[in-house]
Amino acid sequence: MKYKAQALEGKWQKEWDEAGVFRCLDEVSAPKYYCLEMFPYPSGRIHMGHVRVYTIGDLIARFKRMRGFQVLHPIGWDAFGLPAENAAHRHGTHPAKWTYENIDFMRQQLKELGISYDWDREFATCTPDYYRWEQLFFLWMIRDGLAYRKRASLNWCEECQTVLANEQVNRDGTCFIHDQTPVTQRELDQWFLGITKYADELLSGHEELRGGWPENILEMQKNWIGRSEGAEIDFPLPGGGKITVFTTRPDTLYGATFMSMAPEHPLVMEFARKSDREKEVRAFVDRVTRQDKIARSSEEMEKEGIFTGGHCVNPMTGKEIPIFAANFVLYEYGTGAVMAVPAHDQRDFEFARKYGLPVIAVIQPEEEKLVAETMTCAYEGPGRMDGSGPFTGQDNETGKREITRHLERKGIGRGKVQFRLRDWGVSRQRYWGCPIPVIHCRKCGLVPVPENELPVVLPEDLPYTREKGNPLASAEDWVNVACPSCGAPARRETDTFDTFFESSWYFLRYVDPKNGREPLDPSKMRAWMPVDQYVGGVEHACMHLIYARFFHKYLRDKGLAFGNEPFRRLLSQGMVCMATQECPKHGWRYPEEVDAAGNCLQCGEKVAVGRSMKMSKSKRNVVEPSALVERYGADTARLFSLFAAPPEKDLDWSEQGVEGAYRFLGRVYRLVAQKEKALCAAARQAAVAGGEGRRIRQVTHRTLKKVTGDIEERYHYNTAISAIMEMVNFLYLVEEKEWEAAETAAALREAVEILLLMLSPFAPHVAEELWERIGCAGLACRQPWPEADEELARAEEVLVVVQINGKLRARIVADADVTEEEIRAKALDDPRVREYTEGKTLKKLVYVPKKLVSIVVA
């Protein structure tokens, strides 16, 4: 009679596996549904964040299967990446070994959770069978001019003799391994992908996604892409040549009194050298380039600059203006130089006041007249053009267009749409990644590896040491090759791809994961894409999701993908959080290092309970999924994850909440087990009945309608579960005799069957077990989702509340088909209402059908 999750879960996982119920076949007539969760990085073990995403995805997959869809629900491993190298560095384990062992362990953990994956489609991105195709895509991209080389600056540690990721740089600018060594910037040639060519389409594609994607994600992407309209303007240099700037305010051109350049801009040092200011300018540039880029763009950051010694000419006024290097100008954005209009840009204003540069107001607002000398801040709003030659008097929006036209006619400027989005740097100076299929030849330069020589396989048998940077560089057998073009000795590129490369197309490969002839089979792509539901963390809002959309568009242009957008719907789930515990002597404590009374098990001191934060090993506020499954079973872990919060919100982990979920499943189990005999004896067809039978059926169908809507339309699984709980509470209160009487027993059998089917996507193992116990044929997870009987689900009575002057004063029960007149009369006649309205004038009466009557009296 007792609910024993463990034995029962193993049994059903085996049954599902043997029946192959989750294998997704290509040739089926049912409509397709592609449900995908963001694949995991094989970091070692599953964490609660994984449990949450995969449970949400599985709920959707199982639900859609019951809804009659042929569901594709795959899983794989995002298996290249930095942690494998860090592990190698720390523990001496080879990245490949570490990765494959982690995959084996985590696969087992996912299987224990009973997630309904088609395991036949599993792959790891670190295998040549997968990455060979992205090497091919890259060769295409080179040919299409979408991949190109550019110098870019990188974090460099002299001690490691290698490039560092941002996360490997300490806050104080030192190396994460050698905390005495300052990280410097070093310029290297890198591969870039021209994602900005798709910038406009990535933005306009939002129209297609609207409705299926959360609005906040679209907003974040929009800001990330950062489209802004303006103009490029050439400022001639007195000695010949020019500097081009991008501005969104061509209307303020007459007010440009100096120019600011990014300290990294090569012209900065050139000007300095020519004017003997090299020393002081160099000092400034060195200091600023060491500053944190985020801090540098902050508005609060002190605006700093230095005169470079150079001048250029304002093309409208013909005046020479000085050129400064300034800490707030970013080299990556626009042209790395901006015209400074202190009267109409706050940053320029602060800068001009600080360095005593002229301020000229060229836009006048409606209400007041700006005088440069008395301005205390920049005026950035609209107005009329002033001191702007022939444009004076125009409205500034007209002025933007007119000045741009004028510049275009004279050939010294042009209208330009600028994006904040930058081209994607994909080179990584690392070992554990996909080799970039290029060969460096002395004579021929960069030579792409010929397609028929792909894949360039990453040698996994290299001894891995951190000592000399990327081990690929010293793998002589691998690095030294004959140039494919001239046959002379040449060297392979030793950089590997950014791991976002792999995650940008894995969802396409799942459709046809074993295809050895081609990366993607067009007919299968047409059949299965797009992904109908994508589930993943909000932290991927910009980078992964934009890269993946970009890849899909490129592959569409190559005729391999179809449609414009790969993910029709997106659900971005919140984080899993838990309270932290801190011992005054031993610091952060794992939950199992604290006793029931809240004392540290090591020293007995009282631990301080901190506020709930994202689960992380560093704070030790983590719960091991395996321990949870061992203790309560997978169904409890799943049910709690779905019940504790709606999917898009952060979830607070609570041991007691888990306990509650477990208790609920026990309650369902006992209910069915206790009534097993009566249920098996009951008729299989619930009749349209009156009395108690009808009441039972009403509860059943109302619950079914609510649960269906919560899953299908609202994506609120927590309220779906609470509705199921309410139904179980109701069934517990049904009297013994009703389980026996024929008519009510049939209604109760129907209730229990529907209950188990509703429970099946949430807690599939226990649902399966009980489904079998009450003598139902087949697997619960293969049954069609039941249809709610609208007639039974409909409310027969409505509760109308009466407000008087905004305060709730009475409640009225009426038939569901009540008319407005009836309810008005009934409301005004109610004794409680009369008490408040007696002797007063009725000023207003609002009736919200079947919900509320609002009376205003004076």
Next chain:
RNA sequence: GCGAGAGUGGCGGAAUGGCAGACGCGCCGGACUUAGGAUCCGGUGGGCAACCGUGAGGGUUCAAAUCCCUCCUCUCGCACCA
């Protein structure tokens, strides 16, 4: 700093302009029991009450947790972590 979110009982949450607190946890009481940290049943925002209550303050409305403005606090992302 910029961008995106969140803030409701003792706790997780429910209610998306219309009964604030569904459901669960915790707590209190009862039943059963040799026993209960099992199970089943009931109660549970505050206040004696009028009433008061959704981070703070203002506004719109017959009606605001929900819409608008100002502010506070917290979380996530910011391009080499995935």
